[in-house]
Amino acid sequence: MSAKPLASRDGHRRHPSTPKAAEDRRPGRPGFPWWTAGLLAGVWLYTWFGIEPVLRYHRTAPVFFWGADFLSGHLARPGGLLEYAAAMLAQLDARGALGAFVTTGAIGLLGLGVACLLRLGAGGLRSLAWLPGLLWLVLEGRYEFSVLAPGLGVVLAAILGAIWRLVAGRLVGFWGLVFGGVAVGLWWAGGFWICLPWVAIGVAGELASRTAWGKGLGRSWLAMTAARGHWGWDAAVVGVGAAVVAVTLDRDLKRLTQIEACAAGGQWDRVLELAEGRPLGVAPEIRLAIHRALYHAGRLNKDLFAFPQRKPLDVLPSMREGWKACEPLSDTLLELGQVNLAEHMAHEALELGGERARVLWQLARINVLLGRAEAARVFLNRMRRIPFHGAAAERRLLALDRDPTLAAEEDIARVRAFRVTTDYAGSGVPTEVLLRQCLRANGRNRMAAEFLMAHYLLTGQMDLIAQHLGIWDDLGQWETPRHIEEALVAYGASQPGTPLPLGGRRIGPEPLRRFAAFQGVLRENDGRLPESRPRLARDFGDTFWFYHVYGHTGAADPGVAPRRQ
């Protein structure tokens, strides 16, 4: 590639590598870099509101603790220092704006380093400096893993490489030794992600200055970068970049993460808002979040089948469905009053997910309920060392000093009222046993009652639904939930001639009418299920009947959008 000579102001044509050409390229008095600032502001806003660092924190934030022991553990292995720094910065994601600032700062520094390394200056290719940052944003938008540790490594390598090019730029003699020493140091501090780019920068610089083809390539590159930039070109690059990050943002995963995060924070209305009418899948943590949200909204047995359900998945997921269910399952079991089982799940989450603030808080609560205030202190002391969570841990430690039972703390007192009192020993506790045990301990345990009926619905045990209608009376609820009515109608149809034991309750005309319509569709297709399926999924996909017949709800049937009743 040959360099195109430039036309100077005096009309002479000079090669771009000549001093005069360089003089020509030199900008006038440098002003405030409005363009760069604007772009970084855009990155910051997109990260804050588009990617939402809080979600990143919920999903992939590495564990971090203040204290010498945590630092020394990282210093003991190559790459540990970079991991430590990345883990520390990742904690800022807990505050969305700060986390976005870290991403923006890193992308800005990366752009600066790349611009210096490639000598982009204010030339026409200056937008190339933003390409690595664009890749960073794309990866952030996938929510799969934390980009910070490898990203920081590359940022540091780029900055140090740029400094190296300015200061030395050679790999022979003394500078060669310095380069090698720095490489070893960087490998120790940052491992692969910082050492490899550093070595690549050094070797590329050496090739560009020592080999004929390298020199030629360098001249060509300078010629390309010498062309003046144009705002239209820059705007086009930014536009394409924005389109790329918008297209590659994993909105489904973002929404699922939002559901998880909102459930962890007890924002049940928001969980349902995020979940309704959208494809969700049947991941255990999402299912559980929806079940809990429905319960808190008083809709568990009314709208359970409006969301994805698939046989034989139960109302309480199993740990075998994935370890991510452990933490929300622990929270659910605690709310039900199953303190020991909640302890089990919380410890699984601790072992598999790491020492995160939510799990430590949960285990502290559990140990208080189990009468082990000293153990609760250990968990809280650990939590105290996590940025942004220290104050909450401190407050609870002070509360423990005042009263080791935390009798006045609402989240503890509520569970204590429902705590199970009988032992069941086994490798796993069947859902029905678990929930009935809760009801034996306290018949007013509304959550256990509603989950038990949901369990019967999901397992298709219509006879048990009919037998346990008294549960609603015990809870003072006179309205029979929609799915229960649907199950009773179906049960009645399966027992012709036998009156249903409704215990004074009555089934309204609407469920009977709809059930007749459901059966009518089946009859129209001579009972052939595949043929009936599209219409039934559309009109009855959120009913017990459809779930009972097809083994899943309409919402769990891809390609069919059920009509909400």
Add this chain to the structure above:
Amino acid sequence: MKSTLKRAGEGGRCGFEAALVLGLALVGLLHGAGEAADASVGRPPRIAPDYAGIVIPTNIAPLNFVIREPGVRYRARWSAAGGSEVAVEGKSASIRFPAGSWRRFLGVAAGREVRVEVAVKEANGGWQRFEPITNTVAPEGIDSTLVYRRLRPLYNAYQTLGIYQRDLEGSRERPVLEGAQFGNGCLNCHTFLGHRPDRMALNIRLSGSPNPTLLVATNEVTQLLKTCGYLSWHPSGRLLVFSANRLSLFFHTVGETRDVFDADSDLGLYRVDSNTVVAPPAIARPDRLETWPSWGPDGRQLYFCSAPKLVPMKQRRYREVRYDLVRVSYDVDRDRWGEAETVVSAEQMQLSAAQPRVSPDGRYLVYGLAAYGNFPIYQTNADLYVQDLRSGAHRRLEINSDAADTWHCWSSNSRWLVFSSKRQDGVFARPYFTRVDEEGRFSKPFVLPQADPAFYDACLQTFNVPELVSGPVTVSPAALARGVLKPGRVLKPVPVLHPERPAGAGIQETTDAHQEPSGPTED
């Protein structure tokens, strides 16, 4: 201050500096004159860990502690008769003694009573002096290395666990082998031959493959293709007795959450010289469960726990399984077993025995008793008991707590016992040391000291299987990991049918209690 004055006087170039220093000194004097007088507090100070009324070895690491008293400045001093002392003063309530001074102090104080004096300066400037704490430095030391398994409280899943060695004379902890070195595998009980750091056995659990046992002799690691549960070396080093258990973890909805059920177990004998395995009827009866083997110090008796097999042997009957503590004589030269003799009867005690360990001098037998089963670490009522082998008298140890006290190990000089105890919080087991005197009295236990005295306050890991050895483990973690992943030497032991053993009555393979959940069981 002295050096500053000297420099100012020599130079004579900066009278201001000298004046400043003098001024500061004057302010200091006036401030001192304004301080409240020292006050005596009529009680000992609150310190953590609890290092009051204890007996310590002559070679233990500094017993650093946190003074749990409000103040702005803290002073702590260990002193012994004869003027030897080690003292620390500072703004922090976290008291850390310099290792060198501490070592010299213990050297002088050996065999004597020592006083721990604590003073706390209040915000008003007055010092509060607390009643001194009295401890004792024993005349003898303890084996210099403690090897333990450190892990979070495990349920079904495990990811981060390892076996570590701790220098008891300092604060350094190093890994012996970590699960992360071989695909987050599990490490089971480690067993040393006669407190020697160069001879050990260790069972490994790998996902999707047999669970081998590693035999270490100096730096050579042999992978033995045999799953072994609890292990005990014969003092000759020629035999390794092991248990084979069929363990399963289960859970309670009230009380202690975790529990373990052993559906079947036997003991077996591995002959190192001939690479053979045998299950002698004396220790592997088909009608009984046998586990927790432990050789006596002379190798002439094997102690173990034995319970009748229930019919049917179902998990729901877990409370009915109680183990006797038995011993059987053995002649290693003639390979002759004697008759089993009951040392502790489960029937009489209405308790279940576990983990017998005889002191190296053959004087005491310490064992554990719990309400049922053979996994005492998960039972809050698990306590340590001792039998004086001279008199035959048994007693519950006075050092027990309300929480589980288990996993004990004797020092090579028979003067110290280390054990795991959950006494601090009921969840995390920590290693505690106690001294046994000539009369068989066990001193108040103290927790393994750490450089950071607040270490245990935020430590989410439990320490179990504490084993005392005479020096650092010689084999490197890398060599042990190679022994798991790419073993240089692999032995498949040859089973030898015992003449009195019915054909087909082989030894059950061990299964680890901590496995993926197997689903609801209501058997």
